[in-house]
Amino acid sequence: MTAKLRTGALSLGESVLMGVAGTAPGFSISVALPALIAIAGVLAPGALIIFALPMFGIAMAYKGLGARMPNAGAGYEWAGRLFGKPLGFASGWALLVAAAVFTVTGSSPLGAATLSLFVPHLADNVVLATAVGAAWFVAIGVVLTVGIELTARVQLTITLIQLAVLTIVLGAAAVHAISEGAVNMPSWRWFSLDYPPGTLASSALLVVFFYWGWEVTASLSEETTSEHDGAGTGGFLSVVVTASYFVAFALATLVLFDVGDKQTFSDNLVYSIAQHAGLGRIGGLAASLAVILSSVAAMESLLLQFSRTLFAMGRDGSIPRFLGVIHERTQTPVNAMYLILSLGLVLIFMASFMSSIGTILATSVTAISLQVSFYYGLAGLACAWLYRDTWRTPGKFVLYAVYPLVSAFCLAAVGVYAFLTFDTVTRVVGLGGLLLGLLFFRPNGYGSGGARSKTSEDQADQPVSPAPVLE
Secondary structure (H helix, E strand, O other): OEEEOOOOOOOOHHHHHHHHHHHHHHHHHHHOOOHHHHHHHHHHHHHHHOOOHHHHHHHHHHHHHHHHHHOOOOOOHHHHHHHOOHHHHHHHHHHHHHHHHHHHHHHHHHHHHHHHHHHHHHHOHHHHHHHHHHHHHHHHHHHHHHHHHHHHHHOOOOOOOHHHHHHHHHHHHHHHHHOOOOOOOOOHHHHHOOOOOHHHHHHHHHHHHHHHOHHHHHHHHHOOOOOOOOHHHHHHHHHHHHHHHHHHHHHHHHHOOOOOOOHHHHOOOHHHHHOOOOOOOHHHHHHHHHHHHHHHHHHHHHHHHHHHHHHHHHHHHOOHHHHHOOOOOOOOOHHHHHHHHHHHHHHHHOOOOOOOOOHHHHHHHHHHHHHHHHHHHHHHHHHHOHHHHHOOHHHHHHHHHHHHHHHHHHOOOOHHHHHHOOOHHHHHHHHHHHHHHHOOOOOOOOOOOHHHHHOOOHHHOOOOOOEEOOO
């Protein structure tokens, strides 16, 4: 018997919210925005717009590629069909490594945030924080294993709560700034390129991490209503939504706080803004809860991406075929889920020996940026190649060929910078993770028939093959 993933399980609106959940605005604002302000200062709002332009280009690439080739493997499938199996495998492997590293990036701060909410004096205990994070990780994995419909309901609920709290905090910050006055008066300079030496590239690198995660919509394209449009449009719109929140919170931070006093808002920025805006203890608790829910949503999205990419690669025989098995009742790639749960727990255990949560974040964020820049860039190149013959339609040619191509080169530059500025540990995690894929790549694939290799545009429109079913 054969089967596919559960088709039509997600609507366009649900796809947008899944993309927002993957980007995790609450988590990114609390964890990454203080770091961006530390680097770029008052230029942070502009950085989140200017350096997001390549991300919009990659979002257009995912939209264009998804319309022609909806597939759970997303970048892996597209690069493989258009550029050959080695690059397809490399793209998929880069996503797998980034998602695996994020099991540590997301779970450790999630554990610390949970402890800070209930037992604040234990929040800095790395071992206890990683243990609580591991418990969250397993719980999320169980939800994903049950099925996409339950996963979607949980994801949509916590994302809507997160966005509601963030919106209330922003409203309170605006009222406070208007009534009490701004610490830093808004200026057009905040949106300029007047960066101090050595900070422009590092700011761009951090912004890549901010926006990473929305492409989970492409991994769910086989499960989204209207495969040829819904998932790609959902991904693009989710970038628009998250960009709005990122820029708004950057502006709120600058008008409420002295940029030089980073300790005032570095621990949990959403909480700090809520307290400063006068929302009191209840507002602070709600802000902390929003960050926790955002972390849960981000973890869930990355596990979805990992499992769907692993499933697609196993289905094709690019990796051992047992990973391409789906469960007949839940229609989820259970073996892929079991693998990421096992691997994630090992990585979380290893992270418990690091000196602090901050060290864990600093190492993993920069390592992730290298892998993300790589597979985003390949998607941009693939879309430009696929739509290269649309030059007779200038609008389509610019949106789906020129813009993704330019975005790909921008991300390549960020990736090179990231590698050159890595410390030894981060280079081992970042580049070593990619090179580890060489041990698993087989030119002729695994099992009978080998891996598929579709390099023509005509082949790209063929339907995906069904997967074996686990009884």
